[in-house]
Amino acid sequence: MTLNDTLPNQTVVVHRHHATGMVRQRLMDLGIMPKAVITMVRSAPLGDPIEIRIDNSHVSLRRAEAAGIEVTQITLAEIR
Amino acid sequence: MTNKTPLIALSGQQNAGKSTLFNLLTGARQHIANYPGVTVDKKYGYFSYQNQSYQAVDLPGTYSLSSFSLEERVARDFLCVENPDLVINVVDAANLKRSLHLTVQLLEMECPTVLTLNMMDVADKQGIKIDTDCLSQRLSIPVVTTIGRKGEGREALYDIIQAHTVGKVVAAADTHRSSVRHQHLPYYPALAGAMAKLDAALFPLMTKITELPYHWLQLKLLENDTQITGKLAELLPEAELTSLSNMAKEQRALFEQQHETSINDYIAAQREAFVQSLLSAALTVTPHQGPTLSQQIDKLVLNRFLAPVFLILTVFLIYQLAIVQGYKLTNYTWPYLASLREWIAALLPEAGFLFDPYTRSLGLWIADSANTLLNYVPIFMILFALIAILEDSGYMARIAFVIDKVLHRFGLHGQSTLPMILSGVFAGGCAVPGIMATKGIPDHRARMATILTVPFMNCLAKVPLYTLLVGIFFEQDKALMMFYISTMTIIAALLVAKLLSVTVLRGEESAPFVIELPRYNLPTIRAVLTRSVERTWIYIKKVGTIVVAVSVIIFTLLQYPGLPDERTAFYQQRSEQAINRFNKAMNDNPYLELAQGEQLVSLMNYYNDFKRAKLNAKGAAASKAVNETFKQRDPGLFPFVKAPKGDKLAKKANRALRKLASARKSIRREIKEERLSHSLLGSIGRSLEPVTQFAGFDWKINVALLSSFAARESSVATLGVLFQQEDDQNTTLEERMGNQSNNLTSLTAVAMILFFALYPPCLATMIMVRVQTGQYRWMVLALVFPTALGLGVASAAYSLGLALNISGIAMMSGVYFTGLTLLLIVGLYPALRRKQHPTIQPISHDNHGAL
Numbered sequence: 008m009t010l011n012d013t014l015p016n017q018t019v020v021v022h023r024h025h026a027t028g029m030v031r032q033r034l035m036d037l038g039i040m041p042k043a044v045i046t047m048v049r050s051a052p053l054g055d056p057i058e059i060r061i062d063n064s065h066v067s068l069r070r071a072e073a074a075g076i077e078v079t080q081i082t083l084a085e086i087r
Numbered sequence: 088m089t090n091k092t093p094l095i096a097l098s099g100q101q102n103a104g105k106s107t108l109f110n111l112l113t114g115a116r117q118h119i120a121n122y123p124g125v126t127v128d129k130k131y132g133y134f135s136y137q138n139q140s141y142q143a144v145d146l147p148g149t150y151s152l153s154s155f156s157l158e159e160r161v162a163r164d165f166l167c168v169e170n171p172d173l174v175i176n177v178v179d180a181a182n183l184k185r186s187l188h189l190t191v192q193l194l195e196m197e198c199p200t201v202l203t204l205n206m207m208d209v210a211d212k213q214g215i216k217i218d219t220d221c222l223s224q225r226l227s228i229p230v231v232t233t234i235g236r237k238g239e240g241r242e243a244l245y246d247i248i249q250a251h252t253v254g255k256v257v258a259a260a261d262t263h264r265s266s267v268r269h270q271h272l273p274y275y276p277a278l279a280g281a282m283a284k285l286d287a288a289l290f291p292l293m294t295k296i297t298e299l300p301y302h303w304l305q306l307k308l309l310e311n312d313t314q315i316t317g318k319l320a321e322l323l324p325e326a327e328l329t330s331l332s333n334m335a336k337e338q339r340a341l342f343e344q345q346h347e348t349s350i351n352d353y354i355a356a357q358r359e360a361f362v363q364s365l366l367s368a369a370l371t372v373t374p375h376q377g378p379t380l381s382q383q384i385d386k387l388v389l390n391r392f393l394a395p396v397f398l399i400l401t402v403f404l405i406y407q408l409a410i411v412q413g414y415k416l417t418n419y420t421w422p423y424l425a426s427l428r429e430w431i432a433a434l435l436p437e438a439g440f441l442f443d444p445y446t447r448s449l450g451l452w453i454a455d456s457a458n459t460l461l462n463y464v465p466i467f468m469i470l471f472a473l474i475a476i477l478e479d480s481g482y483m484a485r486i487a488f489v490i491d492k493v494l495h496r497f498g499l500h501g502q503s504t505l506p507m508i509l510s511g512v513f514a515g516g517c518a519v520p521g522i523m524a525t526k527g528i529p530d531h532r533a534r535m536a537t538i539l540t541v542p543f544m545n546c547l548a549k550v551p552l553y554t555l556l557v558g559i560f561f562e563q564d565k566a567l568m569m570f571y572i573s574t575m576t577i578i579a580a581l582l583v584a585k586l587l588s589v590t591v592l593r594g595e596e597s598a599p600f601v602i603e604l605p606r607y608n609l610p611t612i613r614a615v616l617t618r619s620v621e622r623t624w625i626y627i628k629k630v631g632t633i634v635v636a637v638s639v640i641i642f643t644l645l646q647y648p649g650l651p652d653e654r655t656a657f658y659q660q661r662s663e664q665a666i667n668r669f670n671k672a673m674n675d676n677p678y679l680e681l682a683q684g685e686q687l688v689s690l691m692n693y694y695n696d697f698k699r700a701k702l703n704a705k706g707a708a709a710s711k712a713v714n715e716t717f718k719q720r721d722p723g724l725f726p727f728v729k730a731p732k733g734d735k736l737a738k739k740a741n742r743a744l745r746k747l748a749s750a751r752k753s754i755r756r757e758i759k760e761e762r763l764s765h766s767l768l769g770s771i772g773r774s775l776e777p778v779t780q781f782a783g784f785d786w787k788i789n790v791a792l793l794s795s796f797a798a799r800e801s802s803v804a805t806l807g808v809l810f811q812q813e814d815d816q817n818t819t820l821e822e823r824m825g826n827q828s829n830n831l832t833s834l835t836a837v838a839m840i841l842f843f844a845l846y847p848p849c850l851a852t853m854i855m856v857r858v859q860t861g862q863y864r865w866m867v868l869a870l871v872f873p874t875a876l877g878l879g880v881a882s883a884a885y886s887l888g889l890a891l892n893i894s895g896i897a898m899m900s901g902v903y904f905t906g907l908t909l910l911l912i913v914g915l916y917p918a919l920r921r922k923q924h925p926t927i928q929p930i931s932h933d934n935h936g937a938l
Contacts, residue, residue: 029155030599035355036150037603038185052394053492056501056600058385063182063213065385065604067488069495072599 008080010059010073013047019078020044026075037066039076092142093252094169098162098193099177100186101148102605104205106130107235107614108177109145112244117145127161128526136245139253144171150185152192154314156529163314166198167298172252174198175244180210180217180232181606183370187362194226194272197300201247202230208237209606214373221369227271236611272302273361277346277353281309281338288334296322308335309342309350381607385485394489401482402512405473410515410547413466420465424458425703438695440688441662441755449642456638457631463547467626470516472619474509479610484602491600496914497581498588499540500533501600507537509622510544512577518542518852519629520622522859530598536587538859539869540580542848545573552795552843560836564896568840571903576844578906583876585913591868629851637850641794644768650761658758665750672743676736681723682744690724693717694748697728768793781882782842783835783889792842796850833895838885841902846877 013019021043024031038061039045048058048065056069095112099105109117113132120129130145146165147158154160166174176193178186183204193200204210204217223230229247233240275282285305293301296319307315308331319328342350378386388397431454435447477483483505491501503525510521521541528534553572561568650658666687673679682690700713718725727744730737763769764786772789779789847853847870857866880902888898 026599030601032151032153032155033599033601036153036185036188037601040355040359041352049389051389051489051492052391053489055492055495056488058389058488058604062184064185065381066601067484067491067604068601069491069599072601 008078010045010047010076010078011057011070013045013073013078015047015049018044018046018081020081022077022079024076026072030072030075034068034072034076038062038064039066044081045078092140093172093248095141095143095173095175095248095252096146096165096169096171096198097143097175097177098146098166098189099148099203100150100179100182100189102603103148103177103179103182103186104235105148105177106145107611108175108203108205108233108240108244109143110613110617111235111238111241113143127158136249139249141248141252144169149189151189152196154312160314163196166193166196167300170298172199173248174200175203175248176200177203177205177235180204180207181213181215183215183217184362184366187365188358190226191273191358191361194228195300195303195306197303199251200228201244201251202226202228203240203244204230204232205235205240207232208234213379214375216371216373218369218371222365225271225365225368236608273354273357275306275354275357277342278309278350281342281350284338285309285334288331292323292327292331306354308332309338310354311335311339311351379606381481384607385604388482388485389488398486398489401477401486402508405470405508406515409466409470409473413469416465416469417462421462422703422705424461428454428458429699429703437688438692440691440751441658441758445646448646449639452642453635453638456634460548460634461627464623464627466515466547467517467623468619471509471520471622472615474505475615475618476610477508478505478618479608479614481605481607484604487602488604493914494581495533495600496917497585498533498536498592499581499584500528500530500537501602502528503533503537506541507544507580510541511546512544515547515550516544517548517626518544518546518848519855520625522852522855523625525859530600532588532592533598535592535860535865536584538856539587539865539872540584542852542856542869542873543576543580543583543845545576545844546848548849549843553840556836556840560833560895568896568899571899572840572844575903575906578903578910579845581910582906582913633851633854637796641768644771645763645766645790645794647767648765650758650765654761658754661754662751665747665754668750669743669747672746673740676740676743678727678736678740681727682740690727690744691748691751693721693724694728694744763790779878779882781886782838782878783832783885784838784842784881788835788839792839792846795843796847834885834888834898835895837888837895837899837902838881840899841884842877842881844877845873845880847871847873 008019010019010021021039021041023041024034026034034040043061046060048060050057050070051067054070056067057073058065058067060066097105097109109130109132113134116134117130117132120131127147132143132145134141134143144165146162149156149159149162152159152163152166154163165171174193176190178190190200190202202222204219210217217232219230219232229251231240231243231247233244282305285308289301289305289308296304299315299318304315316328316332319331323331339350342353346353348356387393428451431450432447435450436444438447477486487501487504490504494501494503505527506521506524508516508521509524510516510518518541521544522538525534525537525541528537553569557565557568557572669682670679673682697713697717700717701710704710704713714729717728726734726737727740730741764773768790769786772786772793775789776784776786779785784792848856853866853869856869857863860866884898884902887901888895893901
C-alpha cells in the first residue's frame with residue numbers, strides 16, 4: 008500500500024520511493040526514507056494535502072506525492 | 088592568516104532558528120543584497136568581538152546540499168567559492184536525526200564547522216537529552232548549545248568563533264585521499280571499488296580543480312550531480328570531462344546491477360545509518376505522555392470544520408486591525424503630512440494671479456502625490472507586522488496546508504498564500520512586497536503564476552477610486568458593491584492563474600508541495616518589528632523614487648504644450664475684468680490702498696493661505712491660533728480676511744475680496760481644464776477614445792487611468808483636476824462627477840471599476856516583476872495582458888449593459904456571477920470528469936518511475 012492509502016492515526020513504515028529527482032530528494036530531506044516510521048495525522052479539510060508525523064516533526068504533502076511512497080503496516084509492538 | 092576579516096557562514100535547515108541566531112550575532116548591522124545572477128536574498132552582516140571584526144553571512148535555509156533547488160545551489164556555491172573561515176551549522180535540537188544529514192554533508196564538503204544545537208529549551212521540554220561531548224568527539228567538531236529565542240549562547244558562539252578563526256584552531260579533520268577511512272564521516276564500503284577506479288582518473292586532474300574538496304567531489308560525480316558536472320565543464324577541457332563522466336556513468340550502472348539500488352540511495356542510506364549510530368550513543372529520549380502544545384492547537388485549528396472558520400477569522404482580524412484601525416491612525420498622522428506640504432508651499436515661489444511658476448506647480452504636485460502615498464504608512468506598518476506574526480508563529484504554514492488544494496487546482500501553490508495576503512487579498516496591501524515574497528515558492532511554475540496574478544489583488548491604492556465611484560453611483564447598494572469588489576479579485580486571480588498555467592507557463596518546471604509544519608512559536612517583538620519596518624521601508628522607497636519620478640513625467644505630460652497665446656490673452660482679459668469689478672466695489676474704501684498692483688497678488692495668496700490653514704485647523708483653539716498667526720504675519724491685511732467687529736468697510740472689503748478670489752479660482756480651473764485637454768496626456772487620452780468608448784470612457788477618464796499608471800492613488804487626484812466645474816460653491820468631487828451633464832452613468836462606473844481591478848499594476852510593481860523574474864518578457868506580459876483583459880471586460884460590461892438597458896448594479900452582479908460560475912466550472916471540472924469516468928485514476932503532476 009502507499010502513504011496515500013493510510014488513515015488518520017495509522018502508523019506505517021516506509022518501504023521505498025517511486026518518485027525520482029527533486030521530489031525524492033525533498034522527501035528524503037525531511038526524513039522520509041526507507042525504514043522510517045510515519046504516523047498519518049490528518050488530511051486537510053478539503054481532503055488534500057495530508058499531514059504526517061515523522062520523528063519529531065510534522066510534514067505536509069499532497070496525496071499525489073504520498074501515492075509514490077510505498078509503505079507497510081506496522082504493529083505497536085514493532086515501534087517500541 | 089592575513090589581516091582580512093574572517094568570514095563566518097550560517098547554514099542550517101529552515102525553522103531551526105538560524106535567522107534568530109544571525110540577528111543575535113550581528114545585531115542591527117546587517118544588509119540584504121542579491122547573490123549575483125539569481126533572485127535569492129543574500130543576508131550579510133558584521134559584528135566585532137574583542138577587538139576583532141567579523142563578517143557573517145546567513146545562507147539560505149536548506150534541508151540538504153543537493154543540487155535540486157536554487158537555494159541549495161547558491162549555498163553550495165558560496166561554501167565552495169567563498170570558502171568561509173567557519174561554518175556555524177544551526178540545528179534544531181529537537182529534530183536532530185533529520186538535521187544531522189546537513190551537518191554530515193558540510194563535513195564531507197570539508198567546511199570547518201561548528202555544530203550549534205539551538206532550541207535547547209524545546210528539546211528539554213520534550214525529554215530529549217543530548218551528550219554534546221560524545222557528539223563532538225564522534226564528529227571531531229566543536230558543539231555549542233544555544234537558545235536563540237532567549238538570546239542565550241551568544242557568548243559561547245563568539246568564543247568558539249574567535250577560537251577557530253583568529254585563534255587558528257583547525258575545526259575539521261584534514262583531507263586525505265579516499266582510501267583513508269574517516270571515523271567522523273559516514274563510510275561507503277560498497278563504493279570502494281567505484282571510488283578507486285574514479286580515483287585513478289580524477290586525482291591527476293585535481294590541479295585544475297582546486298576549489299572543490301576531493302572526497303566530496305568523488306561522491307558527487309558518482310551521484311551524477313548536475314551542478315557539479317556544470318562546474319567541472321568550466322574547469323576541465325571537454326575531452327577529460329567526457330571521459331570522467333563516462334566512467335562515473337559506468338560505475339553507476341555497475342553498482343545498480345550489483346546492489347539493486349542506485350548509488351544515490353545507497354549514499355543516503357549510509358548517511359542515515361551513520362547518523363543513527365551517532366544518535367544512539369549521544370541521544371537519550373524519555374518520551375513524555377500526551378500531545379505537545381502544537382499538536383493540541385492543531386487539533387483545533389486544522390479541524391475539518393473549524394479550519395475555515397479560523398481562516399476567515401484571521402483574514403477578518405487582519406482587515407480590522409490593519410485597515411480599519413490603521414485608517415483611524417492616519418487621522419493623527421495626516422496633519423503632519425499636511426503641514427509638511429504647507430511648509431514646502433511656503434518655500435516655493437509664490438503663486439501668481441493666473442499662472443504659477445513651474446517650480447511651484449511641480450513642487451506641490453510632487454508633494455501631493457507623495458503625501459497621498461505616505462499617508463498609508465501607518466496602515467502598512469500594522470499590516471506587515473500582523474503578517475510577520477502569522478509567519479513567525481507558524482500559522483502561515485497551516486494556512487497553506489488548508490487552501491493548497493484550491494490554489495493548486497488553479498495553477499498556484501499553497502505558499503502563494505503569503506504573497507496574496509501581502510498584496511491585499513480583500514482590501515488593502517501592496518503588490519510590491521507581495522511579489523518579493525514569492526521568493527519562497529519552490530514550484531517555479533506556480534511562482535510565475537503568483538507573480539503575474541498578484542497585481543490583480545486589491546492593493547490599498549485602488550481603494551480611493553473604488554470608494555469614490557461607489558459613493559457617487561451606488562449609494563444604496565454600497566455594501567453589495569464593496570463585497571463584489573473585494574471578492575472579485577480573487578475570482579479573477581484564480582481564473583487568470585489557471586489560464587496562464589495551461590498556456591504561457593506550460594513549459595515551466597513544477598515542484599512538489601512538501602513542507603514542514605513547524606512547531607508553534609511565540610513571535611519575538613524584535614523579529615516582527617524588523618520585518619514590518621523592512622517591508623514598509625520598501626514601500627516608502629517605492630514612493631520616494633518611482634512615484635516621484637513618474638509623477639514628474641505625468642506632470643510634464645499634463646502641462647505641455649500649454650495654452651496657445653490667444654487663449655492666454657482671453658483669460659488675461661477675464662481676470663482684468665474681475666479685478667476691475669473688485670476695484671469698483673472697493674471705491675471709497677480705504678482698504679483699497681492695500682490692494683493695488685503687485686500687492687493684490689500678495690493679498691490673494693495671503694487670503695488663500697488663511698483659508699487653507701483654517702481648513703486644516705481642528706477645533707476652536709487651533710482656529711484661534713490660526714487667526715493669531717495671520718494677524719502677526721501681516722496686521723495690515725488681516726482685516727481683509729477677518730473683519731473686526733463693527734468695521735463695516737472692512738466687511739465690504741472682505742466680501743469684494745471673496746468674490747475676486749472665487750472668480751480667480753474659476754478662471755484658473757478653466758485654464759487648467761483647457762490646458763489638460765490640449766496637453767500631451769490629454770491628446771493621448773483623446774486618441775484612445777475610439778477604443779475606450781466601448782467601455783464608456785471619455786478622454787478625461789482615459790487621462791485619469793493613464794496617470795494612475797504611476798501610482799494607483801493618482802487616479803483620484805487626476806479625476807479631481809479633470810472634473811472641475813464653474814461654481815462658486817466648493818462642491819465635492821463626488822457631486823461634480825455625479826452631475827448628469829457629464830455623461831457618466833452607473834454603467835460607466837461599473838466599467839471603470841472592472842477596468843481598474845484588472846488593468847496592469849503600477850510602475851513600481853512592474854519593475855518588481857522584472858526584478859523577481861529576471862526577464863523583461865514577463866514584465867511586458869504583465870503589462871499587456873491585464874490591459875487587454877481589463878479593457879475587454881470593461882467594454883463588454885458597458886456595451887452589453889447599454890444594449891440590454893440595465894442598471895450598473897445589475898450589470899455588476901451579472902459580471903460577478905459569470906466569473907463565479909466560470910470559477911466553479913474550472914475548479915470542479917476534474918472532479919466531475921472523474922465521476923463520469925470512474926476508471927480514470929488521478930494523475931499526479933510529478934515524474935513517477937518505479938525504481
